[in-house]
Amino acid sequence: MTVTENEFSGQPGEAAAPPPGCPMHGLVPGYPFGEPVTTELHPKYAEIREQAALTRVNMQYGGEAWLATRHADVKTVLADRRFSREATVGKDVPRVRKAVEELNIVSMDDPEHGRLRKLVAKAFTVRRVEQMRPRAQEIADELLDKMLASGNTGDLAAQYAWMLPITVICEMLDVPLEDHYKFRAWIDTWLTLGDEHTLEEMNEARFEKLPEYMSSLIAKRRAQPGDDLLSALVAARDEQDKLSEEELITMSIALLATGHHTTANQLANHLYILLSRREEWQKLVDRPELLNTAIEELLRVTPLSPYSENTRIATEDLELGGQLVKAGEAVMIFPAVGNRDPRVFDNPEDLDLTREHNPHIAFGHGIHHCLGAPLARLELQVALGTLLRRLPEVELAVPAEDVPWKTDNVVRGVAGLPVRW
Template identity: 45%
Template sequence: MTTTRPPSIGEFGRDGLTLDPRYGELRRAGGPVVRVRLPDGGEGWLVTGWEEARRVLSDPAFSRALAVGRNAGARRRETFITDMDAPEHTRVRRHAVRAFTHRRVQRLRPRVEEVVADLLDAMLAEGPPADLVERLALPLPITVIGELLGVPPGDRDRFQGWSDAFLSTSAYSPDAIREAHARLDAYLVELIDRRRAEPSGDLLSALVHARDEEGGLDEDELVNLGVGLLIAGYETTAGQIANLAYTLLSRPERWARLAADPDLLPTAVEELLRFVPLGSDTGMPRVAARDVELGGVRIAAGDVVHVARAAANRDESVYTDPETLVLDRADNPHLAFGHGIHHCLGAHLARLELTAALGGLLRRVPALRLAVREDELRWKEGLAVRGLRELPVTWTGAVS
């Protein structure tokens, strides 16, 4: 009798923004939850079904805290908010969540649109060609999150190298990753000390106040929350601004449709978030805290479970024609920002920045197009997030 070895998710590849078709093939052939081999050589479970993914992301039976240190996909410190389970996660998150409510984020809209306008003014004044990563995708989110957290403008350029190493899966050596962690920690300690001595109206000052006067956050939690907010607020949004712009520009008919119908943009952004993968294809691992039934299989306590959110966003049982970018898709319960207690804290802010950036480009440079062939584009490799190193664009005709 022969036993078929489970597929290895460590062999699944990346090609730009293309999702490896084997995720969908596994779901269709084996169901929404399948046994797989993990990159560290062990075995675990891969979830590619939308309903099952939501269950894992929200059910306390699947623990992030238990996954810390279990394999290469796990973070290394229990004081990261992404590695906490309730009630610790709830206690830490509540100190920051008030700054990211929909109402508060909407108050930032005029400032975000002002930053976009200033960046596009400078880009258009210089003329084509331009690198959209350098001119818009990077400076917009680092300016916004920097102002929100109270990071001085002169310090913001220091974060790009640190954040790349922080999010490395194989692009940086273990020593370089440790150094990036240490530098980020040291900088946040320094900035916290400044805000403790000279508080202002920024979020970090409010968090320091919560630490010192209200209680509930210890110093490590405060530092790691600041690091997490800074990296997530910068790197992921910067990557998706470029990724979404590229996705539209590589489909000129989609770009033209949005330029002609700007009211469609909010719906289109949701579809782009569903369609375009960003983070690690298999997500942060979780560990089953008890025996549990999921998707027709039994997962034993202690088993490692990975959720492929990008694959779940293309589940045929939820989406009609899921492999097609449908800009006016009306019913779109995507999982791009996660689900449950670890739903992205900055989702409202990310939506605002993405919509403002794309809206500014569509309005002011409707004739924008790629300046190089698609096969000449360079993609970041060995990082937990997908993204372009540069996005060369050009345009002709009048701009506003």
């Protein structure tokens, strides 16, 4: 039996059940379990993780799915090719977003995913990214100089944390930085859950505004190619026939979106965590050699998304965590929950900036392991390191509970970070 959105759709924090007589009839918790609160995880996750490896949940759209919450099972779902992302494209599968999945590098399976990934992988190797450190440092210093020149208060998210990754990816793609207000608004609309924007607005941003903007940039690269990443993709399309025009546009949009959206939000979130726990900030001020270890711990404890997303469909009957998952069933994962699994991490709910054994999966695992992970780490190192060195006295200008948070977005993040120094 296929349960569609119209037939069976729960709301956040509510329990919903299929109609009597349905084979799935019975109490199934509605998902999400509740509204997100700062960077904390709903206590229901820890509860169900200890009860069973997989839990049946009723997603907000598309019906029921299995939710994997243990570290080992999340890694399996990420790496095992029998869990397909591509099988969700254009389908009314269980999910938290109003919009259905579209075809892009994030939703592709191999071999197509690997083909596109190879086209940009060289730009994100640890060695190539490390060569960008001096420029990233210049950007961080320029942003901080501008903040300091404006007085003794500011918005550490809008003026610093968001701008550094945006500037870096704009330079990599040779995208005009002055356009960032436009494409950020379109990307934010595209990546909403669907409560504050209509499906029409989301589709317009993704399938009209962003492609039109990117097509205009691609046309300029064709006329005047450079040594930037976008020019390299255009050459791969025109000279080497390695991707279609549609793939070129889609890949460029994905790079622009993921190149700044995730790191910008995570950096601001990490600053919120450290500044709302002043003793942790001071620990890094006093011991700057802990910076890299601290970043890995911040990545572990900070949820990138407010809820589980990126549905996968089992392509055959298989066992996961001792549970039979049948072909065609949906499986959801939330790496942030796996990152707090006591089977893997000692005192997993504690923030330990000295934690050395830290096999977190904040960047994913398997073929969809984040391509930009080396760049994200570099940006986090530069941004945090610069603040610790140049502005150790910075503090929140409002109580931590008054810091505003974004809503209706697939990426969790503060809406602003008011500080003083």
